[in-house]
Every structure is written in structure tokens, then in C-alpha cells.
Amino acid sequence: MKPIQVGLLGAGVVAGGVVQVLQRNRAEIQRRAGRGIEVAAVAARDVAKARATLGSEVVLTDDFDALVRRPDIDVVVEVIGGTTRARELVLAAIAAGKPVVTANKALLAVHGTEIFAAARERGVAVGFEAAVAGGIPIIKALREGLTANRINWIAGIINGTTNFILSEMRSKGLDFGTVLKEAQRLGYAETDPTFDIEGIDAAHKATIMSAIAFGTPVQFEHAYIEGITKLQAADIRYAEQLGYRIKLLGITKRREDAQGIELRVHPTLIPGTRLIANVEGAMNAVVVQGDAVGSTLYYGKGAGAEPTASAVVADLVDVTRLITADPDHRVPHLAFHPDAVAATPILPIEQVVTAFYLRLQVADKAGVLANITRILADHAISIDAVLQRESAEGESQTDLIILTHDTLEGKMNAALAQMQALPTVLAPIVRIRKEELS
Numbered sequence: 001m002k003p004i005q006v007g008l009l010g011a012g013v014v015a016g017g018v019v020q021v022l023q024r025n026r027a028e029i030q031r032r033a034g035r036g037i038e039v040a041a042v043a044a045r046d047v048a049k050a051r052a053t054l055g056s057e058v059v060l061t062d063d064f065d066a067l068v069r070r071p072d073i074d075v076v077v078e079v080i081g082g083t084t085r086a087r088e089l090v091l092a093a094i095a096a097g098k099p100v101v102t103a104n105k106a107l108l109a110v111h112g113t114e115i116f117a118a119a120r121e122r123g124v125a126v127g128f129e130a131a132v133a134g135g136i137p138i139i140k141a142l143r144e145g146l147t148a149n150r151i152n153w154i155a156g157i158i159n160g161t162t163n164f165i166l167s168e169m170r171s172k173g174l175d176f177g178t179v180l181k182e183a184q185r186l187g188y189a190e191t192d193p194t195f196d197i198e199g200i201d202a203a204h205k206a207t208i209m210s211a212i213a214f215g216t217p218v219q220f221e222h223a224y225i226e227g228i229t230k231l232q233a234a235d236i237r238y239a240e241q242l243g244y245r246i247k248l249l250g251i252t253k254r255r256e257d258a259q260g261i262e263l264r265v266h267p268t269l270i271p272g273t274r275l276i277a278n279v280e281g282a283m284n285a286v287v288v289q290g291d292a293v294g295s296t297l298y299y300g301k302g303a304g305a306e307p308t309a310s311a312v313v314a315d316l317v318d319v320t321r322l323i324t325a326d327p328d329h330r331v332p333h334l335a336f337h338p339d340a341v342a343a344t345p346i347l348p349i350e351q352v353v354t355a356f357y358l359r360l361q362v363a364d365k366a367g368v369l370a371n372i373t374r375i376l377a378d379h380a381i382s383i384d385a386v387l388q389r390e391s392a393e394g395e396s397q398t399d400l401i402i403l404t405h406d407t408l409e410g411k412m413n414a415a416l417a418q419m420q421a422l423p424t425v426l427a428p429i430v431r432i433r434k435e436e437l438s
């Protein structure tokens, strides 16, 4: 059979990986897919630059619009990123009846509902394994491997750049800016790295996993997002003293008691003994808790040229195998049948339940702790542990660290406002959410 002809949009890090993996593993991939997979042409804005990075074998064009419509192209791979041009090109490819494989989580988190509807209408598949946790086959696991389960929650380290930054800062004492530059050099960071450090990229990925886990449309606009830019070294240290690590987690949770779903990204204390607490560098890891299977953990490279290409090419193999299959017999894009997708709401952050780490800079005198614990008790917030830094000779202030049990965020907000107003609380209170992940 004639090899499948791929039109590749973009000539950056991921495109380079896709070209390389398809070339190197050509024979092995063909044995798996049942026919060859060839890159027919690559669309690049700067053809000369693309020639230098992709080598002399690839055919290059600067006409993206023509490539997605070319009759000899069987499948389009979108690896340009962004949500404007990528959306236009993906919709054009779908309209031309071509399956699409994309690594673009921003595109799917924001325009997924429109794109999946268009694909369904046209009877073509959209593969997006590379969009979440790069090379880790988490989409495959959620859409196929775990279909027997009611998923209870998912929690993941799903941004390599921020995990790399937190790891390097903790273990080598390097500063934020230096480590971010290194992550950019290594090809982990987004074109706009604020997407990484402000938690937006992780929220894009958590949004996609949430939709697949709970059978809802993508609801990125309701995600709660907090990045790592305000995290202080002191809190990383105190957390360690208490047996915890701080990770930027993407979390989505079924909350039957509140008829909703939690969808949030924020720095999180997790017990140092959990496997996921020990995931370092640019590695990703996702814990999925299903009612039948219990907790399962997926670990691997979430960024970089070849790890991401591993997922793109796996989707190409899937598309190749299923290109002639009846669209109704393919795995649904969001794992649930489109007419069974329910608009379960994302809960506002005030209704989220977590435990908390609090750090208060307080005057070191009698009655201070009692006032604070009374406020927590008044809001029915129960304390798990308290740590007070030993103050130096003559020092009039100290740090008070409090770990709480689970509580509603809304209650914590009210308690924090009262504590902050105490004259003995000398600086803005630091609060970091804490999850046991058990």
C-alpha cells in the first residue's frame, strides 16, 4: 500500500523530532502501522532556516494554506503552536477532510469544543497525545486503558519547565532567571515562557484531562490558575522540614457533594514519601485515581523534541490504522460519546476543598498563637501541625507555620482575612494548598 503522506506545519523543536523519528524508525513504524508514513512536505515561515534544521531530505514550502488543502496529503500535523493561525489551519485541514495530529494544548483547551465538533461533522480524527505530558501516553491511558473506571481525580506534574525550575532551585540553589533560561535553551519552554511559569500551560493540559476524565466539554475559562513566580525559597525549606515537597500540580477532581468538578493549577505541598514528590527536573508524572483500579502513575518526559515526537508519531500510526474505519467506531475524541458529554460545571475556587500550609510572620509574644488558633477554630478549620521558628537572641518576631486539615477555600479566605488584620501579624500571610494524594 502507498505510504501515508504527512503535511507538517511548523519547523521548530517538535517538527524536528517528528522528522527524525519517522526517518530513523521508518521500518519499525511501517511494521506496526501496516503501511509507511512519510513527510510529504513541511511548511515553514523561514524556509532557509528550516532547511538548516531539518536537513536536505525534506520538501519545504512557505505556503501553509496550500499544504493543508493539497489532495495528496493524507494527514496534517500541526506543530506551530498558538491559537489563531493554528486554529485556522486545523479547521481548514478538517474541512478538507484530513485527519489532524497536534501537540497544541493551548489550541485544544481554548478551541477544543469547536475543533472536535468540526472533526466529528467531517468524520475525521484529531490526535493530540503530544498535547498532554508530551511522550507519556496519558491520553491513551485515559481514553482507552481506564474506560472501566469512574475517575475520581487526576493530579499531575504536567509542565516540565516549572518542575525543572523548582528542582534546580531546591537542589542547586540556583536563581529563578538562570534556570528559566536553561529550560528555554533545552527546548522545554513555550515560545512565551509566562505560559509555563504562570501555570497557564499546565492549566491547558489539566483542562484536556479533565474533559476526558469526566465527559465534559473543555472548560479552560473556568480553571483556577496560580504559577510559581510568587513561591519563596523559605516555604520550600519549611515544607521540607515538615516532610513535604512543593510541586506545581494540575488537579481535577470529581466533587459529587457539590455537583461539580475542581479544575486548578497551583503550587502544592505533597508528602515527600509519594513517588510523585520525587519527580525531578523536566520530567512529568500524572496520578490517576479510578474507582476500580485505584491509583495509577504515569511517568516520563513531558517535553523535548523526540519525547514529544514519540506521541505525535504514535497518533500518526493510530490515524494510519483507522483512516478507513467508520468514524462512529473510533475512540471518541473526549473518551465519552459526544451525545453523552455533560456540561458539569467547574466549581469556583471558594468551593474547592484542600488542606493548607500557612506561614505567618508574627510578633514573638504571649497570646499570639492562641489568637490565631481561635480564629481557625471559629471557622471550623482544624489544625494538623504547628511549627515555630526559634527566634534569635533579641529578635522580636518569628515565623509560625501551620498545617491544616481539609477545609473549604471560602472558609480559609474568611479566616485569613481576620488573621491578617491582627496587629501581631506583621506581613502578608503565605498560603499554599496541600494534598495528601492518597
Ligand SMILES: NC(=O)c1ccc[n+]([C@@H]2O[C@H](COP(=O)([O-])OP(=O)(O)OC[C@H]3O[C@@H](n4cnc5c(N)ncnc54)[C@H](O)[C@@H]3O)[C@@H](O)[C@H]2O)c1
Binding pocket: 009, 010, 011, 012, 013, 014, 015, 044, 045, 046, 064, 078, 079, 080, 081, 082, 085, 086, 103, 104, 105, 106, 130, 131, 134, 187, 188, 189, 190, 191, 302, 303, 304, 305, 308
Ligand atoms: N517543545 C516541546 O517540548 C513541546 C512539547 C509538547 C507540546 N509542544 C507544543 O508543540 C507545538 C510546537 O512547539 P515547538 O516547541 O516545536 O515550538 P517552536 O517555537 O520550536 O516551533 C514552532 C514552529 O512554528 C512556526 N510558527 C510559529 N507561529 C507560526 C505562525 N503563526 N504561522 C506559521 N508558522 C508559525 C515557527 O516558525 C516554528 O517553525 C506548540 O503547540 C507546543 O506547545 C511542545
Ligand SMILES: N[C@@H](CCO)C(=O)O
Binding pocket: 131, 133, 134, 158, 159, 160, 161, 162, 188, 189, 190, 196, 201, 302, 303, 304
Ligand atoms: N512548555 C511545556 C512543553 C511541553 O508541553 C513544558 O515545559 O512542559
Ligand code: NA
Binding pocket: 129, 130, 131, 132, 133, 134, 135, 136, 137, 138, 139, 311
Ligand atoms: Na502524552
